Amino acid sequence: MEQFLTFLIPGIFVGMVYALIAMGFVTIYRTTGVLNLAQGEIFLIAGYFMLFLVGGIGLSFWLAIPVMLGMLALVGVITERIALRPLVGQPIMGIILMTLGIGAFLRGVMTLFWTDLVRPVPSVFPLEGVPVLGVMISQAYLWFGVIALVVFIGLWLFFNRTRMGLLMKAAADATLLAQSCGVSVNTVTRMSWIISCITVGLGGYMLTTITGAQPLMGALGLRSLAVVLAGGMESIGGVMLMGPVVGAAEFIFAGYFDPFVGGALKEVIAFVLLIFFLLIRPQGLFGWRIIERL
Amino acid sequence: MRWPSGTYSYKYDEDMAIFRTKTQWGLLIAFLILMALVPYLVAPDLVTIVLIMLIWIVATQGLQLLLGYTGQISVCQSAIMGVGAFTTGILCSKFAIMSYWAALPFAGIMAGLVGMLFGWPSFKVKGLYLALVTIGAQLIIIYAIVHMPDLTGGVVGIVIPAPRIGPIDFGTTEWYYLGLVMAVLATFIVKNIARTRAGRAFVAVRDNDIAAEVMGINIFAYKMLSFFIGCFLGGVAGWLFVGYIGFAQVDHYTLDESVWILGMVVVGGAGSSLGTIFGVVFIQAIRELATWGGPIIADAIPSLGIGFSMALPLLSLGFAYAVFLIFEPRGLAHRWEIIKRSYRLWPYSR
Numbered sequence: 001m002e003q004f005l006t007f008l009i010p011g012i013f014v015g016m017v018y019a020l021i022a023m024g025f026v027t028i029y030r031t032t033g034v035l036n037l038a039q040g041e042i043f044l045i046a047g048y049f050m051l052f053l054v055g056g057i058g059l060s061f062w063l064a065i066p067v068m069l070g071m072l073a074l075v076g077v078i079t080e081r082i083a084l085r086p087l088v089g090q091p092i093m094g095i096i097l098m099t100l101g102i103g104a105f106l107r108g109v110m111t112l113f114w115t116d117l118v119r120p121v122p123s124v125f126p127l128e129g130v131p132v133l134g135v136m137i138s139q140a141y142l143w144f145g146v147i148a149l150v151v152f153i154g155l156w157l158f159f160n161r162t163r164m165g166l167l168m169k170a171a172a173d174a175t176l177l178a179q180s181c182g183v184s185v186n187t188v189t190r191m192s193w194i195i196s197c198i199t200v201g202l203g204g205y206m207l208t209t210i211t212g213a214q215p216l217m218g219a220l221g222l223r224s225l226a227v228v229l230a231g232g233m234e235s236i237g238g239v240m241l242m243g244p245v246v247g248a249a250e251f252i253f254a255g256y257f258d259p260f261v262g263g264a265l266k267e268v269i270a271f272v273l274l275i276f277f278l279l280i281r282p283q284g285l286f287g288w289r290i291i292e293r294l
Numbered sequence: 295m296r297w298p299s300g301t302y303s304y305k306y307d308e309d310m311a312i313f314r315t316k317t318q319w320g321l322l323i324a325f326l327i328l329m330a331l332v333p334y335l336v337a338p339d340l341v342t343i344v345l346i347m348l349i350w351i352v353a354t355q356g357l358q359l360l361l362g363y364t365g366q367i368s369v370c371q372s373a374i375m376g377v378g379a380f381t382t383g384i385l386c387s388k389f390a391i392m393s394y395w396a397a398l399p400f401a402g403i404m405a406g407l408v409g410m411l412f413g414w415p416s417f418k419v420k421g422l423y424l425a426l427v428t429i430g431a432q433l434i435i436i437y438a439i440v441h442m443p444d445l446t447g448g449v450v451g452i453v454i455p456a457p458r459i460g461p462i463d464f465g466t467t468e469w470y471y472l473g474l475v476m477a478v479l480a481t482f483i484v485k486n487i488a489r490t491r492a493g494r495a496f497v498a499v500r501d502n503d504i505a506a507e508v509m510g511i512n513i514f515a516y517k518m519l520s521f522f523i524g525c526f527l528g529g530v531a532g533w534l535f536v537g538y539i540g541f542a543q544v545d546h547y548t549l550d551e552s553v554w555i556l557g558m559v560v561v562g563g564a565g566s567s568l569g570t571i572f573g574v575v576f577i578q579a580i581r582e583l584a585t586w587g588g589p590i591i592a593d594a595i596p597s598l599g600i601g602f603s604m605a606l607p608l609l610s611l612g613f614a615y616a617v618f619l620i621f622e623p624r625g626l627a628h629r630w631e632i633i634k635r636s637y638r639l640w641p642y643s644r
Contacts, residue, residue: 037429087619087620093421100556101619104611104612105609107550107608109605110605111601111608113601115599115600116604218549268434275415278426279414282418
């Protein structure tokens with residue numbers, strides 16, 4: 001039981017960060033129907049931005065974090081404007097391939113500035129252990145949970161209570177109808193990319209403080225895809241619920257089975273779960289079942 | 295397909311022929327002879343580059359069938375190559391139960407089966423969901439290879455003894471001819487599968503899977519068939535690659551490589567086996583140029599930093615994706631058709 005808790009509790013907190021990243025996927029998917037496979041790179045680039053701002057030019061953390069989020073928003077705007085807006089109306093396959101291309105390009109950018117070595121990312125979170133249910137975990141994990149919850153509540157309020165959020169929902173539900181009612185779909189799409197990049201980046205920064213950053217680590221950001229699929233592609237609440245579940249499952253499986261398979265099971269558990277979810281319930285727990293017609 | 299004016303079909307065979315006119319046959323034979331003479335005409339370094347292109351053509355034709363004809367995105371083609379490569383390594387080096395040549399069908403079939411395993415979810419999901427499954431597949435396959443050191447040698451990999459046929463030692467020239475034969479065969483197979491009942495079913499699944507199902511096409515069976523053939527070719531490419539470089543090692547089969555292979559299909563044009571060749575040549579040329587020119591530029595302009603030479607290939611790949619998806623989503627194959635047509639219609643073409 002003791003051992004089970006030592007796997008479960010950090011798993012839940014890391015899972016909340018996965019949920020945070022998954023929210024970034026969901027935001028873009030809901031408003032534009034695009035699944036952004038470059039998310040893994042955006043996730044990493046946040047860690048590198050902090051490395052640059054804190055380690056490179058020596059800003060204090062409280063200044064560096066808002067600047068980093070601003071830079072991520074800029075990355076989102078530029079990507080959307082240059083790479084994705086010309087593809088509006090093209091088949092979805094082309095758009096998915098484009099996000100893969102964007103990912104390769106961002107990987108190139110990261111290699112260009114920071115080479116391909118693993119770099120430690122400066123951490124703002126205190127690392128001393130605190131007991132939770134009798135298990136000592138790093139305080140950083142607690143902060144992850146708190147930040148993820150705050151962002152979740154913020155996004156929920158944004159989508160349900162603000163004008164922009166409602167416009168985004170409208171544009172997602174019926175693009176043509178929304179457009180004819182005077183909603184600027186371009187603005188909405190840009191907004192969703194900004195929000196998504198900021199959310200993903202925040203999650204990316206938090207996880208890279210633990211793992212360090214390396215241009216090929218994008219798969220770490222893609223792990224949250226399992227969360228997206230489990231929760232449902234359209235549901236922010238769903239991913240917030242399933243994030244901790246997937247995170248905990250990852251830690252528990254890795255904890256118990258690592259000795260038998262030679263370690264690093266964490267790298268693939270999320271993807272095994274992903275395929276499993278797809279086979280059982282492709283629309284996720286809270287996703288919409290879309291009935292296709294000819 | 296448009297033929298030059300004055301070409302009429304009197305028989306069914308004529309209507310079905312890929313090469314209709316004497317000019318086309320002449321050009322084809324001339325092209326093949328030219329390809330066969332490459333080792334005697336160009337520098338040895340260039341022969342290696344062309345050989346690598348030929349190997350990629352085999353792998354990319356497989357992905358072309360899967361993505362271009364059947365419309366199933368697969369981001370795991372390089373891991374599938376890895377399966378072929380490691381199967382070869384295990385059979386002919388680790389356990390040494392057969393020669394390198396006898397391992398060919400096993401490498402292909404093993405890769406095909408693994409591909410079918412990960413294509414299995416396609417009976418329930420499609421499009422972007424399948425892209426996710428194949429990303430997962432890429433990572434899971436590589437994980438499995440690394441974590442079965444007893445079988446695969448883990449991170450270190452397996453050394454393959456240099457294959458030979460009787461007295462013939464395999465140098466670059468011999469590998470080049472083997473690669474050429476394989477690339478021609480792969481292109482021939484994919485081009486012809488596309489014209490059979492199965493090929494038409496693939497295209498129907500791609501264009502509208504619901505309509506295809508309503509018309510009585512067993513879409514799951516055809517998707518599985520497509521996965522099998524596509525990954526079979528991937529495995530054969532892995533077999534070829536591993537024989538040429540002499541060792542199977544997991545670093546050659548990363549997610550990054552899969553994105554490169556996808557880029558070849560994108561640039562060449564989805565849905566054209568000729569496009570695959572254009573795409574492979576284009577992307578490989580960019581890659582070789584960037585790998586060769588990167589250090590030179592970095593030396594000339596030191597302020598770019600040491601990451602530049604590593605970053606240049608990736609930057610140019612991302613750039614190629616963007617340019618082709620935005621300006622020529624149908625790829626180089628389409629551009630080639632336009633050029634051909636305007637040549638035939640000259641002087642009436644623009």
